[in-house]
Amino acid sequence: MAEKMSPQIKRYLKRIAILMVLYLIFLFSADYLIDNEMVSGAPAYILALLAGLPVAGMFWAIGMLLIEETDEFLRMLLVRQTLIATGIAMAAASIWGFLENFGLAPHVDSYWWAIIWFGGLGVGALVNKLTLGAAGPG
Amino acid sequence: MKNRLKILRAERDWTQGDLAEALEISRQSVNAIETGKYDPSLPLAFKIADLFGMTIEQVFINEESGA
Numbered sequence: 001m002a003e004k005m006s007p008q009i010k011r012y013l014k015r016i017a018i019l020m021v022l023y024l025i026f027l028f029s030a031d032y033l034i035d036n037e038m039v040s041g042a043p044a045y046i047l048a049l050l051a052g053l054p055v056a057g058m059f060w061a062i063g064m065l066l067i068e069e070t071d072e073f074l075r076m077l078l079v080r081q082t083l084i085a086t087g088i089a090m091a092a093a094s095i096w097g098f099l100e101n102f103g104l105a106p107h108v109d110s111y112w113w114a115i116i117w118f119g120g121l122g123v124g125a126l127v128n129k130l131t132l133g134a135a136g137p138g
Numbered sequence: 139m140k141n142r143l144k145i146l147r148a149e150r151d152w153t154q155g156d157l158a159e160a161l162e163i164s165r166q167s168v169n170a171i172e173t174g175k176y177d178p179s180l181p182l183a184f185k186i187a188d189l190f191g192m193t194i195e196q197v198f199i200n201e202e203s204g205a
Contacts, residue, residue, distance in 0.1 A: 003155075072178070072179055072182060073171075073178075074164055074166065132170055132175045132176065134166035134169070
């Protein structure tokens with residue numbers, strides 16, 4: 001039987017949904033306007049910044065879930081997920097950074113480390129499920 | 139840490155969901171505690187013991203002391 005979604009998970013999903021919509025709007029706007037040279041200088045910087053801010057907001061949303069989660073076991077699962085994600089993303093960034101520095105690997109845009117971090121949350125959920133029987137909050 | 143949660147729950151004919159609701163925690167938490175995969179904090183351990191009208195030592199078994 002499906003369990004009722006907790007208020008903190010509802011808030012988290014709402015925040016993520018809003019941020020995803022903003023991300024898509026800002027990304028496609030920046031892509032279109034900058035690539036077609038319709039903006040330059042300070043407005044281009046602002047547009048590029050706006051594309052990155054919703055991604056930063058997703059880290060905030062996960063942090064807020066960590067603060068608002070009242071169930072101590074689920075909170076611990078989320079902490080484990082974020083630690084595993086951080087370990088994977090930081091290890092990948094460090095190793096790739098040196099490979100790139102020595103000209104042994106192509107350049108990777110740094111926003112990919114954030115994407116890898118989000119993927120790491122999934123790995124963390126899998127580790128939680130296999131070791132503690134539950135993936136995480138939600 | 140071992141505990142008697144599953145037995146105590148069964149004696150009262152409660153499901154994991156019933157116990158979770160009474161303790162205001164998730165069913166996953168109840169399951170993790172019952173199976174010994176997660177040791178609850180002291181406040182939650184007190185809450186569990188209080189719910190069954192017992193002391194913490196009557197619910198949780200300290201394997202190190204053998205008590």
